[in-house]
Amino acid sequence: MQSSYNFWLVGISFVVATLASYTALDLTGRIYLLASARLRHAWRLGGAAALGVGIWSMHFIAMLAFSLPIPLGYDFATTAYSLGLAIGASYLALHVATHEALTAPRLLAGGTLMGVGIAAMHYTGMAAMQMTPGIDYRPSWFAVSLVIAIGASTAALWLAHTLSNDDARNVLRKRLIAALVMGVAISGMHYAGMAAADFPVGALCGAAKGVNAEWLATSVILFTFAILIVTLMLSRFDARTTFLVGAVSNLNGQIVRLATLDTLTGLPNRATLTERIERAIHSSRRQRSLFAILFMDLDGFKTINDSLGHSVGDEVLSAFAQRLLLCVRSSDTVARLGGDEFVVLSENLGSREDAGALAQGVLDRMRSGMWTDSQPLQVMPSIGIALYPYDGDTVEILLKNADAAMYEAKRAGRSTYRFFERSMSEAATRTLQIQNALHDALAAGHFTLHFQPKFHGNGNSLAGAEALIRLHHPQLGTLTPLEFIPIAERSGQIVQIGYWVVRETCRQIRRWIEQGLPSMKVAVNLSPRQLLQPNLVATMLQIVTDAGVQCEQIMFEITETVAMHDAPRTIEMIREFQASGFEIAIDDFGTGYSSLAYLQRFRVKQLKIDRFFTNGLDEHGAEGSAIVSAIIALAHSLEMDVVAEGVETESQLDMLRSMMCDEMQGFLLGKPLSADDFSEMLRGRMLTT
Structure with a gap:
């Protein structure tokens, strides 16, 4: 018999096939990302029902688009059976596509079973017409429809697995294109199967007395679209919810990491270290065992930071952290407290010597180790060691005592280690007291200036003075620069203190001028x-x-060691000071690592011989005299004046x-005097002359 098609329904069947294919791809991506096996199974069941209905509906709508010169209908039970086959094939497809490892044999086996299932659905649906006599099938077209079904199913499984990652680039566009291809394949299989069917002339449809075909087509179309769209919406909503849950989980993980780890090095931070030391205290107390705190910071790190920049400093800290992990036992805790301060917690030690061996091992490895981090800077730590229970029984005391021991290691020459001793606690307490005193010293007016006179070498005439700062604290008494200047230098307070010294010196010079006293040149x-400081000269x-x-009237003194540390920068700074009208002196000459080439380029006004060489004139006889004589001759050859410090005999x-x-x-010529006493000295010299 001659057959025909309703092309509107044919078009709708293709749309349904495409939508069902897109739903399958989306569900695969959703199921693939689920961690729970139970949730994966539930989504497979629900997805198989929706997908099976979609594939079956495409077939059924296409059957409704088909017409013969005789009335047609479909047996309900057989049609329902074909729907079951579609759902079963869909479950098989989702199960194969969402498996983590989709091997070639699994793909071929799954594609074959799914293709056979879809073909079985199609031909079962055809059987629901209950034609008498039965439908004849052309073997060639039947084989083509089966090949298309298996090929389309295999391709669909491969595409579904390939596009299962929601995070892949342009995945939505790729899924839409793949759905169109799959829609064409599924439709092609159906219409190849229909082309295989041969309806004999005079045949009758045994199920013709069923439901109205137009009403049935409309109902199936609306029902199918509703199921597929709702399934897609649920999948997208669940994906969004899962994404938000994952984002919150990741955020919580980041918060935990920020709270427990140092962001730069990834090492435990202070809070985590405190918790681990507390656990170590409880454990060691029960087991009567020993553990050590190794407190360390990097020698010369500030110079690296200031000269090469903070980015290089961060690289050095990261490299040191990784190197330190390789220098200690795997059971030890390595933490960063901040800046260049690191701490190693080493538990279950047998003796004090074990802690010393660990510290020495760190120093040896840092000094001579071959590293793979490509960091060219060789940095060494100074290490202080505190032992539990001998040096403290709380986290705070142990860390404080280890810190005190570390500063003792720095005073001992750096790049070494020291065990904590009780005398260090007193020194650390004194340091802390001075730090606290410095905080409000400027505002409270605790600083004063003393002036030590300088005399010309050819007589007793006054050449000028050197400003020397003193700190008078209500509780600590009078502190010398030797006590508080290094602490102020480490804390950075020295910058504002230095500006105060210049400001107070200038105020005192103005006062002498107003009193009619001689105008003094004062060294600072x-x-x-x-x-x-980048704006030092401008500020001064x-x-x-x-x-x-x-x-x-102001001469600035720079110690030789500081001047030679970065000689090119020192030259630039000296030139800037001289261009502004200031004079420069190199202080403590002979104690650093002088370079005659740079000394010539400095072109400063004065060289100040360190008191060590002045004392050597008495202690070392001819040898001491030869050294001082050579320094004076050198300075004069470079057209510099020479000042000898520490003349006492x-x-x-x-x-x-x-x-x-x-x-x-x-002291032989004149001790440091308060501003008022120095004024009286000036006044007395005026009267005698």
Whole structure:
């Protein structure tokens, strides 16, 4: 018999096939990402029902689009059986596609079973027409329909597994294209099967007295679209919910990491270290065992940070953290407290010597180890060791004592280790007291200036003075610069203190001028941290100008060690000071690592011989005299004046005069005086002359 098709329904069947294919791909991606086996199974069942209805509906709508010159209908039971086959094939497809490892044999087996299932659904649906006599099938077209079914199923499984990652780039566009291809394949299989069917002339449909075909088509179309769209919406909603849950979980993980780990190095932070030390205390108390706290910071790290920048400093810290992990036992805890401070917690030690061996091992490995982090800078730590229970029984005390021991290691020459001793606690307490005193010293007016006179070498005439700062604290008493300057330098407070010294010196110079006293040239020391300030010269010039003092009345002193640390920068700084009208002196000459080439390029006004060499004039006889004489001759050849510090004996004074030393200062000639006493000295000298 001659057959025909309703092309509107044919088009709708293709749309249903495409939508069902897209739903299958989306469900595969959803199921693939589920961690729970029970949820995966539930989604497979629900998805198989929706997908099976979609595939079956495509077939059924296409059957409704088919017409013969005789009335047609479909047996309900057989049609329902074909729906069951579609759902079963869909479950098989989802099960295969959502398996983590889709091997070629599994793909071929799954594609074959699914294709056979879809073909069985199709031909079962055809049997629901109950034609008499029965439908004849052309073998060639029947084989083509089966090949298309298996090929389309295999391709669908491969595409579904390939596009199962929601995070893949352009995955939605790829799924839509794949759904169109699968829709064409599924439709092609159906219509190839229909082409295989041969309806004899005079045949009758035994199920013709069923439901109205138009009403049935409309119902199936609406029902199918509703199921597929709702399934897609549920899948997207669940995917969004899972994404939000995962995002919250990741955020919680990041919060936990931020709360417990150092963000730069990934090591445990202070809070985590505190918790582990507390556990170690409880465990060691029960087991009567020993553990050690190794407190360390990097020697010279501040110089790296200041000269090469914080990014390089961060790289050095990260590299050191990884190296340190390789230097200790796997059971040890390595933590970063902040800055360049690291702590190692080493538990279950047999003796004090074990802790010393661990510290020495760290130093040896850091000094000579071959590292793979490509970090060219060789950094060494100074290490302080505190032992439980001998050096404390709380986290705070153990860390404080280990810190005190670390500073003792620095004072002992750096790049070494020291065990905590009780005397260190007293020194640490004193340091803490001075730190606290420095916090409000400027505001409270605890600082004062003393002035030590400098004299010309050819007589007793006054050449100038050196400003020396003192700290008078209500509880601590009078503190010398040797006590508080290093602490102020480490804390950074030295910058503001240095500005105060210049400001107070200028104020005192103005006071002498207003009192009609001789105008004095005053030397002021510059600290290493001050020299790192980018606007140092401009700030000093502003202070002096505001005070109404001539720049020639201020001489800045830079120690030789600091000057030679970064000689090119020192030269640039000296030139800037000199261009502003200030004079520069190199202090403590001979104690650093002088370079005659750079000394010539400095072109400073004065060299100050360190008191070590001045004392050597008495202690070392001819040898001491030869050294001082050579320094003076060198300075004069470079057109620099020479100032000898620490002149305390008449013999030293006589020898320095015979060597043509330009200026001298020391207790023999004049001790540091308060501003008022220095004024009285100036006034007395005016009266005697």
